[in-house]
Amino acid sequence: GSLTGPMDDYQNPRWRLNRLVAGEFSTTGLSNHFDVGLTSIPSHRNHLQLNLTSVGGLKESLRPMSEFQRYVAILDIDGNSWSSRFGTLLCFNSVILKVEPQYVDYFMKDLQPWKHFIPVKYDLSDLAKQAAFAMNNERAVREIITAANTWCRERMVRQSIADDFLDIWETYVELLDVADPNWPKLWRTEKKRIVNDTRNQMGLL
Numbered sequence: 001g002s003l004t005g006p007m008d009d010y011q012n013p014r015w016r017l018n019r020l021v022a023g024e025f026s027t028t029g030l031s032n033h034f035d036v037g038l039t040s041i042p043s044h045r046n047h048l049q050l051n052l053t054s055v056g057g058l059k060e061s062l063r064p065m066s067e068f069q070r071y072v073a074i075l076d077i078d079g080n081s082w083s084s085r086f087g088t089l090l091c092f093n094s095v096i097l098k099v100e101p102q103y104v105d106y107f108m109k110d111l112q113p114w115k116h117f118i119p120v121k122y123d124l125s126d127l128a129k130q131a132a133f134a135m136n137n138e139r140a141v142r143e144i145i146t147a148a149n150t151w152c153r154e155r156m157v158r159q160s161i162a163d164d165f166l167d168i169w170e171t172y173v174e175l176l177d178v179a180d181p182n183w184p185k186l187w188r189t190e191k192k193r194i195v196n197d198t199r200n201q202m203g204l205l
Contacts, residue, residue, distance in 0.1 A: 002040045002079075013077050013099060013122070014038065020124055030128055033135065036075065065089075072141070073097050073118070073134040090116060091152035095134050095141045099124065106168060107155060116148045162198050166191060 018038055025031040037059035065085065068074050069092050076083050077099040086105060089096050098113075100122040113119035118130050134141055154160065173187040 002038065013124075014079065016124060017075070017077060017099075017127075020127065025128070030131075033131065034075075035071070069093050073131065075099065075120075076117075078102055087152070087156050090148040091156055093145060093149075095144050096148065097127075097130055097134065099127075106164060110155065111151065114144070116144065116151055118144065158202065159198075166194065 015038075018036055021031050021034045021036050025034065039059045039061060065088065068089070071094050073096070074089055074092065074094045075097045076086050076089055078101050083101065083103075083105070086096070086098070087107065090111075096117040097120050098117040099120045101108075102122070111117065118134055120127050120130050155164075170187065170191065173183050176183040
């Protein structure tokens with residue numbers, strides 16, 4: 001994808017990933033097992049004289065996410081913020097190699113390393129080891145994918161996501177009560193309206 005993430009480019013997780021694959025991994029032949037690359041450099045970074053040769057240059061274009069399932073494993077890594085695609089990737093038929101995130105989504109507390117995904121350290125020091133595990137342990141990988149898909153069918157559906165966001169908003173409203181005791185009463189009325197509107201849209205009423 002694009003070089004998104006922290007402004008300190010040479011410590012940017014996406015830059016480090018591509019440099020590792022194009023550099024160290026290429027000398028050992030490991031790079032043949034990875035299909036990674038940068039497709040663009042955002043305009044606000046054009047003033048930086050980045051050595052694109054060290055990361056294998058730029059790739060031509062992004063691929064549709066549906067094509068990711070052609071691979072045994074999919075690497076998920078931070079960009080500007082949390083990975084908005086992580087929940088969707090857990091619905092795929094590939095195992096997810098999840099680089100330790102600096103930013104987390106609200107549902108991360110429900111997911112367990114080695115049960116729903118294969119963890120990779122933030123510094124990528126164990127990337128080769130974890131990728132090798134994904135390639136050479138079919139039975140264990142299938143179990144991880146099954147657990148991830150089961151979670152996905154329960155949580156990455158419209159009603160569950162709507163319930164999650166209502167809970168998040170409700171927590172926020174509780175904080176507002178510190179400033180205005182009338183907020184909980186107002187929220188109960190508004191929440192009932194939102195729930196009814198959502199169910200009407202889904203044909204549940």
